[in-house]
Structure formats: C-alpha cells, structure tokens
Amino acid sequence: MTAAGDAQEAIIQARAQGVILWAHLGHLHYESPAPLSPDLMSRLKAWKAPILSLIEDPTLEALCSGLPPEDAQELREERAAILEHEAGLPRAEAERRAGIAPRRAAA
Numbered sequence: 001m002t003a004a005g006d007a008q009e010a011i012i013q014a015r016a017q018g019v020i021l022w023a024h025l026g027h028l029h030y031e032s033p034a035p036l037s038p039d040l041m042s043r044l045k046a047w048k049a050p051i052l053s054l055i056e057d058p059t060l061e062a063l064c065s066g067l068p069p070e071d072a073q074e075l076r077e078e079r080a081a082i083l084e085h086e087a088g089l090p091r092a093e094a095e096r097r098a099g100i101a102p103r104r105a106a107a
Contacts, residue, residue: 007050008086010043015088021098022089023056055087056097076100 014021017040019032028048030036036044044051067075076098083094096102 003047003050006043007047007054010040010047010051011054011086011088012045013040019037020088020090021051021055022087023052024092026052028052055083055089 010085011021011068014030014036017032017037018036019030019036019040020027021030021044028044028051030044036090076095077100080091080098080100083089084091087094089097091104
C-alpha cells in the first residue's frame, strides 16, 4: 500500500472510532469521544505527514485563482466535501477550511 493509502486507512480507522482530525499550522490535531487505542495512536503518528496532506491541501487557492468564479466555487465545495467525509470535520468547519464564505442568516 502507498503512504497515501496507509494514511487514508488511518483516517478511516479514526473516523470509525468517532475521532475528528484536523490540521492547524502544520500540526495534526484530534478530538475523540474516548482515549485513542495504542494502535490508532501509532498509525496517526506513523502517517502524520500524508494525513496532513490529505486533510489540508494548500494548493486549492492556487488552483482557484485563475478560474471563473463558478468553477472556483465548485472546487471549494468539492474540497469541503472531502474534508467533511474523509477527515470527519463538521460541515461548517470543512467549508471554512475550503475557503467558502459563511452563509449569513436572512434578516
């Protein structure tokens, strides 16, 4: 299996245990309803760099900069869906990280 495949398996294992993973300033963070199993903690440490690459892709804005607004928005929505479903982030956080402006409540 490739590093990306092993990292994705670690993310899937974490999600199955109710763990939410996110990246901040190059560090991998998690929130868990229970202590992480030694096996999962080991996998997250072993595959930290590829996990970070999967859940925080810095190239998205570079890709969006030269596109028509509707195409850029489609890429951001796709990234938000990946962050929500693959990284286990709540939808609002996934959208924020994907560069989607928060929806404003109607007045």
